[in-house]
Amino acid sequence: MILKKAHFPFFYLLLIICSLFSCESNVKKHPTYLALFGKAELNFENAKFDSAFYYYQKTKVFCHSQNDFNNILYPILMMSEIQRLKNDFSGSEATVTEAIKYLKKDTKKSYYTFIYNNLGLAYLEQSNYSEANKYYYKSLEFTSDELSKCIVKNNIAYNYIHQENYIKAREVLELLRLNDSLKINFIEYARVIDNLGYVLYKLNDKKAFDYLIQSKHLREKNRDIVGLTSSYMHLAEYYQKVDLDVAKNHALKAYEMARKTNNPDDKIEALQFLTKLSEGVEAKKYAIQTFKLNDSIQTARQQAKNQFAKIKYDSQQALEELEKQKQLKEFSVIGIVLLFGIGTFAYYRIKKRNRKKIKETAYQTETRIAKKLHDELANDVHNTIAFAETQDLLNPKNKDTLLENLETIYNRTRNISNENKDIDTGELYLEKLKAMLATYNSSNRNVIVNMDAFNHLKTSKEVKVVIHRVLQELMVNMKKHSQCSLASISIKSSKIGLQINYSDNGIGVANLLNIKNGLQNAENRILSINGTITFDTLPEKGFKVKIEIPKQ
Structure with a gap:
């Protein structure tokens, strides 16, 4: 069964138009941007996706370095599309989710359409049909032109077909078939009636054959080789119970079409059917x-995933180095005072905004911050000021030492701020929670997150804040002490509340009391919402945490 969702050349066009006519363009005339962007587009048009991904990533980094967050969206979205085309669906999901933080009120609607549609496609390919449907409908909310709506609705029908909900799929496709905007676009119209023919075949409707043949004729007329692969496979499946020779002939034609388009998935499906x-x-x-083909595909796709990950990692390292150089140039003794003021402001802001219901947790948080400010930041500030007053700063060695001290103070202040900033508990809560956890991945540590069963929209704001803080503290503890290569986090909603499980394959400890003392703040947070938290560890046996939160 080769059911065709849209591969969206129409959406690419919308993205390009928005990219060309963006109102607030800061980098588009810059020679570096033009060179990188031009290479990315050329490689994408020529289906050299690895090179295209590399140059889109370079374009994104350049936009970031120039603080141009309007034009950064397009390269990010094209990177996610390349990952999807290369079957790196989890990577595509992560990349397109990254784009969400750059959306603004005046962002073009077509960007919203593309982002939510691609999230739908990513979840669909990972068999998460409910999430796929949710994002397809969100995409529809921002789709203004009729043809784009038809494309997204066809994807919704495709999602129903994957769930074998043929009745629902037929309802969507029957309405699409009558759409005048779709009829003038022969390729998209052929895709819809082909899917409709397949659905009717599954429902034993005699009209199935007519639609399958009509779609095939349209595709032959328009030389749509990709679409013909689908038509021949559907006809092969239709004939398998009627005439095996005809069925086999159509399967061979499907394989030939897949070979011409060099589509390995379609080739495998045709070969399996011929078998x-x-x-x-x-x-x-x-x-x-x-x-043989399946083995080579899996190897190639894994290599592509690894290459995409490496490109993103290397670019992130370069970006961080660039930021570091900028910061070192800007720091001075006045900067020390400002940074100390930021730390003090963060402390008093946290103290003021903590809720009455978690007084004990708030007290311990304030104490912890105060200790950091006094033991770490204040001492560093004092020593750095003393160094600046007593040493010859014209000496290059002394100057480098001062800059290193300033960098240390900045990083500590930033860490204190990040640990205690406000948490977005709205619709983007889950994406931002995943993004926070993803920051603890590294070249030698993998954090696996499973939140498919977490209904955060029906969870109270207070509980979501507690979950975010507790998981953050578990991650910090893991990074500092566990020495693990693998950590796993899952959150599940049920009728009685929430269950959170954490585990890692780290070194563990013999004395459970030491861990409980280190995570006392996390334990107090859970107790403040009437939950329970259980720790389990042994030396060389890893560390496990089980949290249960009753329905609020």
Whole structure:
């Protein structure tokens, strides 16, 4: 079964138009931007996706370095699209989610459409159908032109087909078939009636054959080779119970079309179907071809995923280095006073805004921050001021030492601020929670997150804040002490409340009391909302935490 969702050349066009006519353009005339962007676009047009991804990432980094957060959206979205085309669906989801933080009230609607549609596609390919449907409908909210709406609705029908909900799929496709805007776009119209024909075949409706044939004729007329792959496979499946020779002939044609488009997934599906329709030596031949092709595809896709990850990691390192150089140039003795003021302001702001219901947690948080300010930041500030007053700063060695001290003070102040800033408990809560946890991934540590069963929209703001803070403290504890290579976090909603599980394969400890003391603040937060928290650890056996929060 090769069911065709839209691959969105129409949406690419919308993205390009928005990119060209963005109102607040700061970098578009810059030679570096033009060179990087031009190479990215050229490689994408020529289907050289690895090179295109590299240059889109370079374009994104350049926009970031110039503080141009209007033009940064387009390269990020094209990177997510390349990952999706290369079947790196989790990577595509992470990249397109990154784009959400750059959306503003005046951002073009087509960007919203593309982002939510691609999230829908990513979740669909990961078999998370409810999330896919949610984002498809969000995409519809921002879609203004009729053809784009038809494309998204076809994807919604495709999602229903994957769930074998053929009745729902038929309802959507029957209405699309009558849409005048769709009828004048022959490729999209052929895709819809082909899917409709397949759905009617599954429902044993005699009209199925007419739609399948009509779609095939349209695709032949418009030389739509990608679409013909789908048509031939659907006809092969239609004929398998009627005439095996005709069915096999259509499957062979589907394989030939897939070979012309060099689509490995379509080739595998055609070969699997030919194996099913054949016997003896012929069936064995097709099966061996399938196994060989599947192995090579898996290897190639894993290499692509690793390459995308490396490109993003290297670029992030370069960006951080660039930021570091900027900051070192800007710091001075006046900067020390300002940074100390930021730390003091963060302390009093946190103290003022903590809720009455978690007084004990608030007290311990304030104490912890005060200790950091006194033991770490204040001492560093005092020593740095003393150094600046007593040493010859014209000496290059002394100057470098001063800059290093300033960098240390900045990082500590930033860490204190990040640990205690406000938490967005709205619709983007889950994406931002995942993004926070993702920051603890590294080259030698992988954090696995499973929140598919977490209904955060029906969870109170207070509980969401507690969950975010507690997981953050677990991550900090893991990073400092566990020495683990793998950590896992899951959150599940149920009728009686929430269950959170954390585990890692770190070194563990013999004395559980030491861990409880280190995570006392996390334990107090859970107790403040009437929850329970259980720790489990042994030396070299890792560390586990189980949290249960009753329905509020």
